[in-house]
Amino acid sequence: MELSWPESVLSNRERVMEELIQGRELASQLCKVLDDHKSTLVSGCGGGGGGDVGSAEGLVNKILGSFTNTLLILNGKEADGEIVSGDQIQGNSSGIGSADSSSWDANHAIIKSEDFHEEISCKSASTFKDRRGSYKRRKTSHSWTRDTPALTDDGHAWRKYGQKVIHNAKHPRNYFRCTHKFDQSCQATKHVQQILDDPPVFRTTYYGNHTCRDYLKASELILDCTSPRESSSFIRFGDIKQDHPFFSSFTSVKKEVVIKEEKPQPSDDMMASHHHNHSSSGDYNVSPHPTEFKSSCPLSGLSSTIDPYDHEGDVMSGLIVGPYYFDDEVLQYEF
């Protein structure tokens, strides 16, 4: 039984990362504990010794930051291509080196649909009906990943379109595309895969920017991300308690949070989520010009931005670039 990752795949670096992630997780929990203590003290004693706890909390926060930073540095190094073997984002190994190929998926999509039509007219004659997968494999387009200890909602409506068992990976990778792909020609996609089990870590890799306008005004979120961590009313996962000061704002949005509670299926696939998205009753109609979409969407809190090369001068570029860390997650971009 594979209790942990196959050693063959685990380099020292990866082990270090595992440790760091765990350390960070523990620190996070400690922070929680402190928080609880603090509140009980305050409510119980009234005005006892809050200062001590406060500094302890600060310490924990620093520790947390340290872990996160180290993780980031590790990732950064890899991303810089120092150790990465020019591979793309192959699930397991935290290697995330991607050489930018300044042609992004929009082209891809166009070509694809053209091919599609052509093939349909050409091949359908020879083949019957089952002709799937006519497109090119995604190269290394602009992408960024985010590691979270649990599945979180990013405020977008995603539709799962595939699931694959990845070689040397313990958990399958799930493929999502924006619900409004046809609706609004939104090309955003993401892959989600659990990369660690012990301290659960889910790696979400985002591709493309959302051009749809479904989620609420996320721009507000960005400006609002300075909000204190008070609003810890996010989702509680069995063991991992977390509060996302950032995402908590999303909670109000009724964006069906897709949470993987305990996968109902015997097989170990994560997020055998139950569907419940009643997207905006829009039906799919391939827009005539999937090419030209005016980026009217101000961009979400996390997606878009960082795309210096992006053909469609993206909206609000330069708002936030670079790695971001929240309490429990690591955010990293790749080009």
Added chain:
DNA sequence: CGTATTTGACCAAG
């Protein structure tokens, strides 16, 4: 009944 998910097939890249 319309929607989203599941799942095997298909296809391209390595």
Added chain:
DNA sequence: CTTGGTCAAATACG
């Protein structure tokens, strides 16, 4: 050949 990414028929869900 292997492997990852996508499609789409079948299925599940509300």
